[in-house]
Amino acid sequence: MDVAWLSIIADEWPARRKAIEDWLCDTNFTPNGEALTRLAR
Secondary structure (H helix, E strand, O other): OOOOOOOOOOOOHHHHHHHHHHHHOHHHEOOOOOEOOOOOO
């Protein structure tokens, strides 16, 4: 069995949420649906 546990603590959430929202913005994607920037920061 292969298991991975991932978490975000409450204090980290506002910055993570902003990064995810910015990454999901329409202007971050090409007409073909390819992301222009990486989500990892």
